Every structure is written in structure tokens, then in C-alpha cells.
Amino acid sequence: MAAVDHAHGHEHGHDGHGHHPTGLMRWVTTTNHKDIGSMYLWFSFAMFMVGGAMSLVIRAELFQPGLQVVSPAFYNQMITLHALIMVFGAIMPAFVGFANWMIPLQIGAPDMAFARMNNWSFWILPVAGSMLVGSMFVPGGASGTGWTLYPPLSIQMGMGMDMAIFGVHLLGMSSIMGSINIITTILNLRAPGMTLMKMPMFCWTWLITAYLLIAVMPVLAGAVTMLLTDRHFGTTFFDAAGGGDPVLFQHIFWFFGHPEVYIIALPAFGVISEVIPAFSRKPIFGYTSMVYAIASIAIISFFVWAHHMYTTGIPLTGQLYFMYATMLIAVPTGVKVFNWVATMWRGELTFETPMLFALGFLFLFTLGGFSGLVLSVTAVDIMLQDTYYVVAHFHYVMVAGAVFSAYAGAYYWLPKWTGHMYDETLGKAHFWLTLFFFNLTFFVQHFLGLAGMPRRIPDYALQFAEFNKLSSIGAFGLGLSQLLFLYVVIKCIKGGKKAEANVWGAPGLEWTVPSPAPYHTFEEPPVVK
Ligand code: CU1
Secondary structure, three states, X not given: OHHHHHHHOOOOOOOOOOOOOOHHHHHHHOOOHHHHHHHHHHHHHHHHHHHHHHHHHHHHHOOOOOOOOOOHHHHHHHHHHHHHHHHHHHHHHHHXXXXXXXXXHHHOOOOOOOHHHHXXXXXXXXXXXXXHHHHHHOOOOOOOOOOOOOOOHHHHOOHHHHHHHHHHHHHHHHHHHHHHHHHHHHHHOOOOOOOHHHOOHHHHHHHHHHHHHHHHHHHHHHHHHHHHHHHHOOOOOOOHHHOOOHHHHHHHHHHHHHHHHHHHHHHHHHHHHHHHHHHHOOOOOOHHHXXXXXXXXXXXXXXXXXXXXXXXXXXXXXXXXXXXXXXXXXXXXXXXXHHHHHHHOOOOOOOOHHHHHHHHHHHHHHXXXXXXXXXXXXXXXXXXXXXXXHHHHHHHHHHHHXXXXXXXXXXXXXXXXXXXOOOHHHHHHHHHHHHHHHHHHHHHHHHHHHOOOEOOOXXXXXXXXXXXXXXXXXXXXXXXXXXXXXXXHHHHHHOOOEOOOOOOOOOOHHHHOOOOOOOOOOOOOOOOX
């Protein structure tokens, strides 16, 4: 079978061992990590556009006070689907795409360990995505619960909720299979001499993220399965009338939900840890402390979940414990930020688009981290719970954190992927537009939250009108700016200046293979000294 040959990389060239499918069938049957990585990235960008369009419906409704664009029920569906699609459809698959493309290249492996399972992991995603998007079109509409799917509302919603639950199950399966693949690849397929402590930081972040995923995706699956049996099979896990408790769902959900934040953030840290050293012409500062910081963040992330639940009536001692545990995460995160800054210190800095996005990440993610520290304080959080301050906070973490670093990674590796240079002028324009409109959209939401504007509400009191107008203008600008990225990528794939093998003069095994990276990467495994 041609597919198996690809998987093990022994069989090079097209020498008559079965035929190689072309056109659509190539993509459906591919077991090549680069094809699969590209599919993940394209899927992710498509979902980013869908989820983004939904956020524009939200921002259009909030452009001015009064109900004008959509009904409150549809607005709630947009709130729910925007979040689910962005988290599970856009951000997570983007970083799995980077993992597929770059981990084998960075550790000198011929492909991912389980090449066929890799194909399956990807092809589950479009089905799961259709479940989420399709839930809008069934009687009663999609789940209007928000992405957290809290009961009792999620028990009462119509069939759209069942589709969302099934979609979440499928996404979990895909993530678990992807994680098994990543762990096995990193632990078993490293080139001779590539010890764990010589691995590029991106591989380290993914190794630890994969363990996080395997630990918490089943917890989410359990939570939504209990929801499903409460809905249809007469159980009362979350129903007080039968002896259950809706707050139990929150505990289980956030035991998944908080590590999920780091599932998104750690691979983003990994990309940043590749880009900043490359554009500083220095090795990363404090490699070992970086590895320990990633591991500490991952471990502590399991013990802070109830900081999302300060207002559910948990005991005061519990509130205090979760407050201090949450603050503790700022320590290893601070180590990372310090190391990134120290890497740049006295480096020979240049500011091409990947570096600009990395610096944007550094500045804005740190801001998001600080507003997170503000929210970790129980007394403050009780005031700010369910306000736009929280919305502003997690968009600084998710957009400025995950999306900025995904762009940093995409511009950084585009020459490796396509063999062409992207248009630097347009790339920089994309960065500055994104930076400006991102802040216009979300910075003002801090003020709205502090003034008491609640989240997930389609209408608001008159005193919030100005900041909402600014935020909506920012959102439309931000959305339109992302089309520029699509144009830059297509232009880069179609042509442009030929990229040298190591365009950035960066260290790392991936830069020793030619650009574009060949379909089969290594004839013989390289030896790393
Ligand atoms: Cu959290």
C-alpha cells in the first residue's frame, strides 16, 4: 500500500508499489504529515472565518442600544457557537496543524508515528464542525447556553443541544487521537542524538499539551454524556429535583475548562519560543527553566478550576484556596515572559512580520495575564463576574495569545511550507491593522465591564453606548483585516520570491531541509550533535 510506504518513509519515489491518488482523493486518503498539517490549517482558517462572522452578528446587534439586527434567541445561539467554533474549530486545529507540519521536521522523524490514525483525526473534524454549525438549522435552533453548556438550561434546550454534544464528543476523539500520535512521535521517532532536552521548545510545549489533552478531554466527554443522559435517559446528575446538582456540572466542566486554556496557550508559547530567538539571533534564554515552567503551568492548571465559580456559593476557605492557587500560575508564566525578554536582550533584532506578531503576542498576552490576576482575586471577581471585563480578559488571552502566535508561526514557516517568500509589506500591514483593530474592539470592553455591563446580553443601558460603538467598529475592522492574510497566503502559495532553505538564519533541524519541505523529508535520519 502506497499509504503505508508514506507512513514509514522507507519507500521513496513512485516506483510502482501501488498508485498515488491525485486530486481530491489525495487529500481524503493522505497519510503524509505535511498534507494533514495543511488540511488542519485550512480547516482552522475556514472555521475562524465562520466563527468570526458570528462575532460580527454579535457586534452588529451591540452597535447601538435597542434590539435591531437579530432576535435574542438567535443572539444567544451566536454567542454559543462563536465560542465553541473558535475554541474547538479554529484555535485548537490550528496548533495541531503546526504540530503535524513541524514536529516531524523538528525532531528528524520521517512522519507522525500513526500516519493513518492521523488522517482519521483530521477527517473527524469536518463532521464535528458540521454538527456545530448544523445545530443552527434544526427546530428550536442551536444551544443558546454559551459554550459552557450549563444546566439546567442545557437540559431544557432542543435538538441543537444534542448535536452540540455529539460535536463535542467527536472533537474530543480527534484531539485524543492527535495527542497519542504526538506523544508517540516525540518519544519514539527522534533522530539519533536528538535528546529530549535538545528538542525545539515547540515540541516540548506540544508534548506536555498532548498529556493535558488526554487527561481532560475525557472529563469533558463525561460531563456532556451526563448531560445527554439527563436529557434523554432519566438520570438526574444535574437536576436538584432528583437529588442532583447543576453546580456539579460546573465543577466537571471547569476541571476540563481551565486546563483547556493552557491546551491553547502552551503551543502558542511554543511558537513564540521559536520566533523570538530566530529574530534575536540568539538561542532561547533559560531553556531548562522554560521546560520546567511549561510543566509547572500544566500541572497547576488542574488545581485552579473553581476560580470560574466564586459566585456559586463555595465555602470561603475554598475561595481563598482557589485564589492563591490561581495566582501561583503567574509565577511560571512570569518565568516564560522574563525568558522571552531576556532572549531579546542585546540580540540583533529585526522586525519582520513573524517577529511583529510575536512581540504583539508578548505585550497583549501579558496584559491578558494581568487582567486574569485581577479576576483571580475573589473579592474583585465577585464584582466582575459575568461582565464585559471577563470578555475583555479572555479575548486578550485567546486572540492576542493564540491568534497572534498562530500568525507569528504561519508567517515564520510559510517560506518552509511553500518555497516562496510572502509579501512582507502586506504582512506588516496585516499586523498593524490587526493590532489596531484588536485593541479598538477589546480594550474598551474592560471599561464596559468595570462600569457593570453584563455579558451574553443582546441589549444594554444607554450609558454603555459609546464604548460599544467603538468596539463594534473595531470588530468589523478586525474581521476585514483578516481577509488580507488570506490574500497574502494565496499569493505566497502561487508564487513570489523563492525562499532560501534557511530564510531566517534560524537554528533548528527543520531549517536543514530544503524549501519547500519535500514530501518525504529525510532519506536517512539526520544525526544531531
Ligand atoms: Cu480558569
